[in-house]
Amino acid sequence: MNVMLRSRWWSFGFRSAIVLYFIVLIVLPILGVYAQSFSLGWPPFRAAVTDPLAWKSVLLTIRLALIATVINVLVGTMVGWVLIRYRFFGRRILNSLVDLPFALPTAVGGLMILLLLGPGSAVGEAAERLGFQIVFHEPAIVIAMLFVTFPFVIRAVQPLLEEMDKSEEEAAYTLGASKAKTFVQVIFPTILPGIVSGAMLAFARALAEFGAVVLVAGNIPGKTLIASVYIFGEVESDNPQGAAAVSIVLLTLSFLILWSVNVIQSRRGRA
Amino acid sequence: MQIEVRNLNKSFGDFHAVRNVSFNVEKGHLIGLLGPSGGGKTSILRMLAGLESPSSGDIVFEGKRVNELPPQERGIGFVFQNYALFKHMTVFDNVAFGLKVKKQAKERIRARVMELIELTGLKGFEHRYPHQLSGGQRQRVAFARALAPEPQLLLLDEPFAAIDAKIRQELRSWLKDMIERLGITSIFVTHDQDEAIEVADEIMIISKGRLEQKGTPWDIYKNPQTQFVASFIGESTIVEDVSKLKGFANATSWPDTKALIRPEYIEVGRLSEFRIPSATERGRVKHIHFRGSEWLVEVEVGSNLLITYRSLEKDILHPGEEVSVLVHRAYLFNESDSWIMENALKEDPMPIHI
Amino acid sequence: MKKLWIPLTYVVFLVLLIAPLIKIFTGAWANGWGGFIEAVARPQSLHALWMTFLITIIVTVINTLFGVMLALYLVRADWLGRRMKQLLNSVVDLPFAVSPVIGGLMIVLLLGPNTVLGAFFEDAGFKVVYAMPGMIIATLFVTFPLMVREVMPVLQEIGAQQEEAASTLGAYSWYTFWHVTWPSIRWGVIYGIVLTVARCMGEFGAVLVVSGNIINKTQTATTLVYQDVENFNVIAANSLALILAAVSVGLLLLMEWAKKRKEVH
Numbered sequence: 001m002n003v004m005l006r007s008r009w010w011s012f013g014f015r016s017a018i019v020l021y022f023i024v025l026i027v028l029p030i031l032g033v034y035a036q037s038f039s040l041g042w043p044p045f046r047a048a049v050t051d052p053l054a055w056k057s058v059l060l061t062i063r064l065a066l067i068a069t070v071i072n073v074l075v076g077t078m079v080g081w082v083l084i085r086y087r088f089f090g091r092r093i094l095n096s097l098v099d100l101p102f103a104l105p106t107a108v109g110g111l112m113i114l115l116l117l118g119p120g121s122a123v124g125e126a127a128e129r130l131g132f133q134i135v136f137h138e139p140a141i142v143i144a145m146l147f148v149t150f151p152f153v154i155r156a157v158q159p160l161l162e163e164m165d166k167s168e169e170e171a172a173y174t175l176g177a178s179k180a181k182t183f184v185q186v187i188f189p190t191i192l193p194g195i196v197s198g199a200m201l202a203f204a205r206a207l208a209e210f211g212a213v214v215l216v217a218g219n220i221p222g223k224t225l226i227a228s229v230y231i232f233g234e235v236e237s238d239n240p241q242g243a244a245a246v247s248i249v250l251l252t253l254s255f256l257i258l259w260s261v262n263v264i265q266s267r268r269g270r271a
Numbered sequence: 272m273q274i275e276v277r278n279l280n281k282s283f284g285d286f287h288a289v290r291n292v293s294f295n296v297e298k299g300h301l302i303g304l305l306g307p308s309g310g311g312k313t314s315i316l317r318m319l320a321g322l323e324s325p326s327s328g329d330i331v332f333e334g335k336r337v338n339e340l341p342p343q344e345r346g347i348g349f350v351f352q353n354y355a356l357f358k359h360m361t362v363f364d365n366v367a368f369g370l371k372v373k374k375q376a377k378e379r380i381r382a383r384v385m386e387l388i389e390l391t392g393l394k395g396f397e398h399r400y401p402h403q404l405s406g407g408q409r410q411r412v413a414f415a416r417a418l419a420p421e422p423q424l425l426l427l428d429e430p431f432a433a434i435d436a437k438i439r440q441e442l443r444s445w446l447k448d449m450i451e452r453l454g455i456t457s458i459f460v461t462h463d464q465d466e467a468i469e470v471a472d473e474i475m476i477i478s479k480g481r482l483e484q485k486g487t488p489w490d491i492y493k494n495p496q497t498q499f500v501a502s503f504i505g506e507s508t509i510v511e512d513v514s515k516l517k518g519f520a521n522a523t524s525w526p527d528t529k530a531l532i533r534p535e536y537i538e539v540g541r542l543s544e545f546r547i548p549s550a551t552e553r554g555r556v557k558h559i560h561f562r563g564s565e566w567l568v569e570v571e572v573g574s575n576l577l578i579t580y581r582s583l584e585k586d587i588l589h590p591g592e593e594v595s596v597l598v599h600r601a602y603l604f605n606e607s608d609s610w611i612m613e614n615a616l617k618e619d620p621m622p623i624h625i
Numbered sequence: 626m627k628k629l630w631i632p633l634t635y636v637v638f639l640v641l642l643i644a645p646l647i648k649i650f651t652g653a654w655a656n657g658w659g660g661f662i663e664a665v666a667r668p669q670s671l672h673a674l675w676m677t678f679l680i681t682i683i684v685t686v687i688n689t690l691f692g693v694m695l696a697l698y699l700v701r702a703d704w705l706g707r708r709m710k711q712l713l714n715s716v717v718d719l720p721f722a723v724s725p726v727i728g729g730l731m732i733v734l735l736l737g738p739n740t741v742l743g744a745f746f747e748d749a750g751f752k753v754v755y756a757m758p759g760m761i762i763a764t765l766f767v768t769f770p771l772m773v774r775e776v777m778p779v780l781q782e783i784g785a786q787q788e789e790a791a792s793t794l795g796a797y798s799w800y801t802f803w804h805v806t807w808p809s810i811r812w813g814v815i816y817g818i819v820l821t822v823a824r825c826m827g828e829f830g831a832v833l834v835v836s837g838n839i840i841n842k843t844q845t846a847t848t849l850v851y852q853d854v855e856n857f858n859v860i861a862a863n864s865l866a867l868i869l870a871a872v873s874v875g876l877l878l879l880m881e882w883a884k885k886r887k888e889v890h
Contacts, residue, residue, distance in 0.1 A: 108866040115649070
């Protein structure tokens with residue numbers, strides 16, 4: 001029983017206002033998208049989703065988001081590990097910098113990538129001479145996704161590494177385990193839930209990313225047009241039904257991911 | 272404050288935490304709610320405080336039903352198990368909180384707080400924060416804070432649970448003195464019987480949400496009214512068939528009856544140490560343990576293993592030694608009834624009248 | 626091993642975070658101080674920055690108030706059943722999973738000029754979509770979880786006992802909130818505010834869809850950057866981006882500071 005919120009004559013109205021705000025702002029719009037995409041029945045929905053440009057954009061998004069996530073898991077785990085376990089010059093600054101993609105507008109992030117790797121930049125031209133293109137092609141999209149999702153794995157792994165009892169590791173050493181074996185058998189299982197939930201969040205974010213990608217992708221339909229940009233295009237060309245149909249495919253996927261993260265985290269909470 | 276509780280019930284979902292509890296507390300008494308953890312003691316205390324509302328039943332303070340009264344208006348002081356001190360406030364501000372809420376004048380608050388700080392022996396610590404204090408000091412702050420608004424009833428939830436064994440002793444007698452001096456009606460919850468026996472004027476034994484027995488510590492110890500109380504208070508051994516013990520042959524008249532025997536009901540020693548050898552029987556020492564102030568002796572009598580104490584002044588017994596055992600009395604109980612039975616052979620068979 | 630990992634970490638940071646950041650700073654000066662001033666002093670730049678500022682202020686205030694209250698309810702209130710709480714709790718995170726573009730689309734679908742609600746508001750002379758209110762709603766949607774998720778764990782950690790103690794000492798809800806609860810959650814709230822400000826300022830997808838990106842009317846700083854890039858006006862885009870990036874770095878420092886204070890308490 002909470003005393004602080006104990007009912008007074010106004011508290012009922014107060015509670016209703018909060019819950020109503022919550023429902024109107026969050027629940028209603030989400031239901032709205034689902035309702036809208038089926039508002040004309042099943043066939044138009046199917047038509048919208050089976051449009052080759054639509055499903056190609058969804059598949060492209062999933063594929064590139066997966067690549068970005070895998071890179072993120074590798075790099076993120078390493079960075080998380082180094083920032084927690086080693087003491088070296090500049091560690092604190094690097095640790096603060098991890099959050100930069102959260103603080104920076106994604107459009108600015110996209111612009112940075114464009115400037116750094118785009119036509120006319122040193123890196124862009126060097127790559128072109130080597131025979132592959134970055135900006136307005138898939139690599140740029142992956143880099144943009146990588147940039148915006150950079151903090152997730154690191155921030156999910158760090159607390160687990162910090163909490164982890166150093167003596168567990170030491171116990172493994174005293175039992176004769178090598179460093180590599182200790183990492184694989186003792187440390188890795190401890191941080192695995194963090195890696196998994198961080199990776200899922202990163203994947204969900206990569207699926208949803210718009211600002212950073214739209215500036216660097218070139219948005220060529222069927223080639224570098226990702227789902228959120230496709231949705232944006234449909235809205236611009238006044239086809240909200242088509243936009244809604246692709247949206248709910250993406251939304252449902254994201255919700256499933258979010259739900260799995262919750263399950264993983266609550267399981268960890270119980271353990 | 273005089274308190275009356277009638278048919279109090281509390282359920283949390285399917286869990287029936289408090290069942291039909293009724294009792295009275297006289298003004299100025301110090302009551303201990305004793306029982307195993309999770310038995311509903313804290314729920315009763317929280318309902319008295321108004322932090323929890325009863326599912327049914329009445330709580331009456333000074334003849335007035337207070338069920339609907341919020342905790343702010345009940346005139347109580349509450350000492351939480353982990354003290355719940357305000358972490359961001361100094362000792363002074365913690366103690367002053369209840370007075371500031373009542374918008375008392377600054378000088379009055381200051382005078383009252385300093386008085387309490389002195390009373391609780393915290394002088395010199397008034398500008399410290401809770402995390403800079405020891406467990407015992409925090410307990411005193413919690414106590415002073417609860418007393419500051421001059422409550423009519425003081426409620427303490429496991430007040431000594433989080434304190435080292437050594438300081439606990441000290442604080443217990445300090446708290447008892449303090450409450451006696453102030454004459455404030457107090458109820459405290461504990462799962463530690465020594466604590467309840469030592470501190471409380473009266474004990475209420477609570478188990479599985481029920482009030483098993485209420486009475487003075489001595490009364491409860493001597494005349495436990497239920498099997499639970501008998502086994503919970505003090506140490507004891509349960510004997511399945513007491514009629515096999517010498518002096519308890521009568522017990523066969525009550526089938527399905529077991530006996531509970533406390534260590535202090537039993538005497539163990541060489542035959543020569545007993546006044547009435549005929550009442551004793553043979554036993555064999557199984558183990559002895561040094562308990563600091565006495566020996567704890569495990570002795571086998573027939574198929575039963577009994578536990579008793581032996582003074583350090585007497586000869587030391589050794590494991591495996593044949594000894595005599597005298598069982599003075601046993602607490603018999605069955606499904607419906609319980610009573611105390613004295614050893615029938617203890618009365619001298621050939622009394623010498625002078 | 627250590628000799629390998631630390632330099633590698635530095636390389637990752639340099640390539641992924643530091644180099645792009647430096648590029649923004651140098652890029653804005655490509656045409657010197659004059660170019661920067663000129664780009665920023667354009668009327669549409671000033672207007673866009675003003676819009677961003679306005680939205681940030683309004684959204685931060687609303688989100689802070691409702692976020693803190695909702696967190697209080699989700700943690701403390703017993704009038705919400707346990708199941709209801711669990712449900713609400715998982716719904717709070719939904720905006721994290723929703724692409725900002727879809728967030729914007731939702732609002733267009735619900736309140737656009739062709740919908741019942743939208744038409745109703747328009748008749749009342751109150752334009753929602755392609756106007757300020759829609760942009761605020763979109764940003765509110767996107768920032769919604771930030772505050773709730775910062776405050777909830779703090780509330781859970783401190784527990785209800787201090788508040789109960791205050792109530793047994795005679796304090797009512799308002800007094801208890803300000804004197805007991807607030808000092809404990811303060812740094813969590815401040816951290817949440819910084820996150821909210823960062824997100825408001827940087828929000829792009831949702832605002833782009835809802836605003837229609839009309840110059841001098843509904844254009845914000847980020848959508849102007851987008852438009853400048855689309856028009857190959859890279860230096861102008863760069864100058865605005867520099868301002869945004871500078872604010873971001875400032876916010877990042879604030880975040881660090883708030884985080885440290887949060888840990889102390």
